[in-house]
Amino acid sequence: MMRFILRRTLQMIPTMLAVILIIFVIFSVVPGSFITSLMSEGRNATNAQVLSHLNEQFGLDQPLPVRLWNYLSGLAHFDLGISYRTREPVWNVIEPRLWPSIKLALCAMGFAAFVGIPLGFLAALKPGSVFDSGTMVVAVSGLSLPEFWFGLLLMYVFALNLGWLPSFGYQPGSIRHIILPAIALGVGPMALLARTTRAGVLDVMNADFVRTARAKGLAEPRLVRSHVARNVLVLILTTMGLQIGALMGQAIVIEKLFSWPGIGSLLVDSVAVRDIPVVQGAVLVIVLWFLVINMLVDIAYALIDPRIKVS
Amino acid sequence: MSLRFNFALGLALVVLVVLGAVLAGLIAPYDPIMDADLMNSEMPPSWEHWMGTDGQGRDVLSRVLYGARVSLTVGLISQLINSVIGTALGVSAGYFGGWWDDLVNGLTNVMLAIPSLVFALAIMAVLGPGLPSLLLALGLTNWSWTCRIARSSTLSLKNQGFVQAAKTAGFGNFNIMRTQILPNILGPVLVIATLGIGGAVLSEAALSFLGVGIRPPQPSWGNMLSDARELIRTAPWAAIFPGLAIFATVLGFNLLGDGLRDMLDPHMRTRTA
Amino acid sequence: MSQFLPDPVLSVRNLRLGIGKRYEILHGISFDILPGETYGLVGESGSGKSVTGLAIMGLLKRPLSVTGGTIHFQDRDLLKMHPRERRQLRGDRIAMVFQEPMTALNPLVTIGRQIAEMFVIHRGMGWPEARRKAVEALESVRVPAPEERAHAYPHQLSGGMRQRVMIAIALACRPDLLIADEPTTALDVTVQAGVLELMAELCRAEGTAVLLVSHDLGVIANMCQRVGVMDQGRLVEEQDTRNIFTNPLHPYTRGLLAARPRLGSRTPGQRSRLIELDEVVNAKDRGRDMPTLITPRGPQLAPETRA
Numbered sequence: 066m067m068r069f070i071l072r073r074t075l076q077m078i079p080t081m082l083a084v085i086l087i088i089f090v091i092f093s094v095v096p097g098s099f100i101t102s103l104m105s106e107g108r109n110a111t112n113a114q115v116l117s118h119l120n121e122q123f124g125l126d127q128p129l130p131v132r133l134w135n136y137l138s139g140l141a142h143f144d145l146g147i148s149y150r151t152r153e154p155v156w157n158v159i160e161p162r163l164w165p166s167i168k169l170a171l172c173a174m175g176f177a178a179f180v181g182i183p184l185g186f187l188a189a190l191k192p193g194s195v196f197d198s199g200t201m202v203v204a205v206s207g208l209s210l211p212e213f214w215f216g217l218l219l220m221y222v223f224a225l226n227l228g229w230l231p232s233f234g235y236q237p238g239s240i241r242h243i244i245l246p247a248i249a250l251g252v253g254p255m256a257l258l259a260r261t262t263r264a265g266v267l268d269v270m271n272a273d274f275v276r277t278a279r280a281k282g283l284a285e286p287r288l289v290r291s292h293v294a295r296n297v298l299v300l301i302l303t304t305m306g307l308q309i310g311a312l313m314g315q316a317i318v319i320e321k322l323f324s325w326p327g328i329g330s331l332l333v334d335s336v337a338v339r340d341i342p343v344v345q346g347a348v349l350v351i352v353l354w355f356l357v358i359n360m361l362v363d364i365a366y367a368l369i370d371p372r373i374k375v376s
Numbered sequence: 377m378s379l380r381f382n383f384a385l386g387l388a389l390v391v392l393v394v395l396g397a398v399l400a401g402l403i404a405p406y407d408p409i410m411d412a413d414l415m416n417s418e419m420p421p422s423w424e425h426w427m428g429t430d431g432q433g434r435d436v437l438s439r440v441l442y443g444a445r446v447s448l449t450v451g452l453i454s455q456l457i458n459s460v461i462g463t464a465l466g467v468s469a470g471y472f473g474g475w476w477d478d479l480v481n482g483l484t485n486v487m488l489a490i491p492s493l494v495f496a497l498a499i500m501a502v503l504g505p506g507l508p509s510l511l512l513a514l515g516l517t518n519w520s521w522t523c524r525i526a527r528s529s530t531l532s533l534k535n536q537g538f539v540q541a542a543k544t545a546g547f548g549n550f551n552i553m554r555t556q557i558l559p560n561i562l563g564p565v566l567v568i569a570t571l572g573i574g575g576a577v578l579s580e581a582a583l584s585f586l587g588v589g590i591r592p593p594q595p596s597w598g599n600m601l602s603d604a605r606e607l608i609r610t611a612p613w614a615a616i617f618p619g620l621a622i623f624a625t626v627l628g629f630n631l632l633g634d635g636l637r638d639m640l641d642p643h644m645r646t647r648t649a
Numbered sequence: 650m651s652q653f654l655p656d657p658v659l660s661v662r663n664l665r666l667g668i669g670k671r672y673e674i675l676h677g678i679s680f681d682i683l684p685g686e687t688y689g690l691v692g693e694s695g696s697g698k699s700v701t702g703l704a705i706m707g708l709l710k711r712p713l714s715v716t717g718g719t720i721h722f723q724d725r726d727l728l729k730m731h732p733r734e735r736r737q738l739r740g741d742r743i744a745m746v747f748q749e750p751m752t753a754l755n756p757l758v759t760i761g762r763q764i765a766e767m768f769v770i771h772r773g774m775g776w777p778e779a780r781r782k783a784v785e786a787l788e789s790v791r792v793p794a795p796e797e798r799a800h801a802y803p804h805q806l807s808g809g810m811r812q813r814v815m816i817a818i819a820l821a822c823r824p825d826l827l828i829a830d831e832p833t834t835a836l837d838v839t840v841q842a843g844v845l846e847l848m849a850e851l852c853r854a855e856g857t858a859v860l861l862v863s864h865d866l867g868v869i870a871n872m873c874q875r876v877g878v879m880d881q882g883r884l885v886e887e888q889d890t891r892n893i894f895t896n897p898l899h900p901y902t903r904g905l906l907a908a909r910p911r912l913g914s915r916t917p918g919q920r921s922r923l924i925e926l927d928e929v930v931n932a933k934d935r936g937r938d939m940p941t942l943i944t945p946r947g948p949q950l951a952p953e954t955r956a
Binding site for chain 2: 079080083084087091092205209210217218220221225311313314317318332337339344348351352355356
């Protein structure tokens with residue numbers, strides 16, 4: 066198992082390198098660098114001397130391959146560079162944002178799983194029923210909903226009109242603050258999970274081994290418990306993994322809407338002022354999160370399904 | 377909820393949005409930008425303003441209609457770009473195999489690892505706001521699923537009799553891909569593109585909402601929501617209607633895509649209906 | 650027949666089934682199976698022999714359902730039983746072995762547990778005891794190293810071994826009737842005989858009656874005392890196995906026999922199976938309009954009798 070994890074970890078490295086390369090190339094073609102955008106905003110860097118000094122300080126006077134090499138060798142000892150804006154190490158800017166982002170992603174997924182999986186399960190047990198149709202209407206609507214609009218409506222109803230919950234902001238350890246953003250962010254994954262669960266249960270219910278289980282005389286509850294649930298779980302797990310992995314990236318609009326101090330809002334703010342090192346760092350964290358979650362899903366997969374060889 | 381009803385509903389929604397966008401110039405009661413009337417700002421829906429007015433006294437209905445133009449343009453064109461890139465890469469990778477296949481595969485995995493909204497945001501940061509940037513940002517970042525499907529379909533088609541026969545008959549590689557393989561994968565590519573239009577409409581709205589998409593005063597559903605966010609307490613209609621328009625459009629394309637998939641592949645019906 | 654015969658363990662009378670009333674798939678079939686007897690149902694695919702087995706088990710899938718007739722098991726009408734009672738009978742008194750050894754076992758559960766489940770649900774045993782019984786059951790179907798194999802997952806076993814596991818599950822509770830639906834069709838020819846012999850031997854030892862469903866006349870001839878021939882939802886002939894080979898009565902049976910590959914008859918002229926079959930099977934010649942569902946397609950019988 067340790068070797069499996071190690072191999073999967075090594076497999077992430079080329080992907081991360083490619084991501085870094087892509088981000089680097091994209092931002093090297095920026096016509097206006099951070100420095101010029103500082104100038105256009107009429108701040109202090111108005112003369113050429115200051116400009117060249119700043120360029121030198123951030124290593125921007127060197128050619129792209131050299132800058133890429135410097136960045137990579139920095140990464141090797143967890144140095145993400147220096148923020149243009151705050152002049153702090155990028156990691157110090159990102160680190161306090163990590164936990165709020167992870168918390169939001171996990172809570173959103175918790176909501177999605179808590180609502181979506183039972184919905185899909187119950188719908189599949191009575192295919193074609195009113196409940197089933199209703200669930201599928203909810204699912205296709207959930208997938209089509211702009212989550213920030215939904216969040217805005219939630220804010221309007223539950224925070225501004227009813228006053229039950231705070232409308233925005235973050236407090237460490239406050240559950241009340243996380244409810245609305247988590248629901249807004251989780252509604253899409255919830256819909257997807259309801260759909261996948263329903264399809265998976267229907268698929269498994271038609272499998273030959275379920276017919277065997279019936280022929281053995283198993284009562285329906287036991288049949289679902291010991292022969293359907295686990296097989297569907299494999300399917301649900303894949304969907305959930307992909308969703309949690311993507312959630313940190315999807316959260317950027319919700320984080321902005323609810324003023325949630327996560328990686329997403331940091332990314333948006335840094336893009337606005339062209340703080341490239343922070344943008345790069347934030348994108349790397351988002352991609353790394355996706356890759357790590359996918360690795361965890363693969364490990365869980367190997368634990369549940371004996372057909373998948375770990376070695 | 378029958379499949380045919382779903383498809384019909386999807387088609388109706390899409391037709392409605394397309395008509396709204398095409399005829400915006402004729403049916404919009406006011407000019408979306410110029411008819412600002414600060415004396416009549418934040419008016420609730422009435423006979424003069426069916427969807428009310430926004431913070432600058434502009435007619436929300438007119439802005440929603442003109443906003444449909446942006447959403448549809450971005451959705452259709454960016455998905456066209458995605459489909460062309462994805463199909464070209466996927467078919468050539470599946471057909472030629474070897475190092476090219478490895479390269480395309482690796483690139484697809486990288487693209488899947490970067491959330492497309494994050495990627496698009498980065499590109500928008502470089503190119504600056506505006507419609508052309510949006511088309512490029514959303515057109516370059518969402519082709520991985522098309523590529524995967526095109527590649528796997530090509531792999532299975534490659535060894536079938538009619539492709540082998542065309543090879544034996546001396547057709548060139550490009551000709552075989554164009555005449556033998558492409559027509560056979562258009563179905564699934566179309567399904568992904570249709571579902572992708574919905575996704576692109578959502579992404580455009582999100583980017584404009586964040587202020588890096590379409591810049592005001594040009595109306596886009598995303599930046600209308602961004603403006604309305606400040607007024608949500610006093611003028612909720614300014615937020616409700618653009619959002620409903622996004623929802624209806626995306627729902628329409630999603631239902632249409634689901635319906636197309638079921639028509640093309642009856643086996644998928646039980647699994648995803 | 651005479652009064653010396655014991656009461657049948659299974660008695661099917663005028664069984665009809667279909668999709669609603671419009672599409673009938675079985676047009677009223679009747680047969681008896683005596684205790685300890687092995688009864689064969691033979692016919693081509695689509696003749697209705699497999700759904701007969703599923704109907705007796707009560708495992709028909711929607712939209713298929715029984716539309717008429719009775720199925721008596723030890724003098725009780727299965728079709729009038731409370732569903733719970735019938736379920737308790739399943740696996741315990743009436744068991745079934747399916748055709749597909751690759752997919753008929755749950756891939757995520759060890760075979761030991763899948764056998765042990767029988768003792769837990771029908772004998773009320775706890776898992777540890779049931780597990781010990783499962784190892785015994787594996788031993789009885791001659792799976793080598795049963796202790797270790799009990800921990801194996803289905804994908805770790807060969808097709809023949811899996812089918813032995815299926816037999817162990819089916820016979821775990823010593824049922825009175827075993828329904829075997831093409832039990833060896835999906836297996837390698839080399840292991841078919843072994844699995845069939847094992848099944849016959851275990852059933853003989855316990856006095857279990859068997860309903861053997863197969864398209865393979867060779868299998869039927871080796872295993873069964875009596876055989877019923879099915880064609881397009883009807884039981885067209887029923888005879889002692891010996892007689893059916895020497896004295897087939899129904900033209901369909903003759904066709905079936907003629908389509909058998911015989912040793913030493915390699916010259917195409919002698920076999921000419923398609924021509925013989927055409928006049929026998931063609932539904933229109935018999936003046937019946939068959940629902941499209943069971944209309945035979947293509948060169949009938951040829952693909953199946955190859956095996």
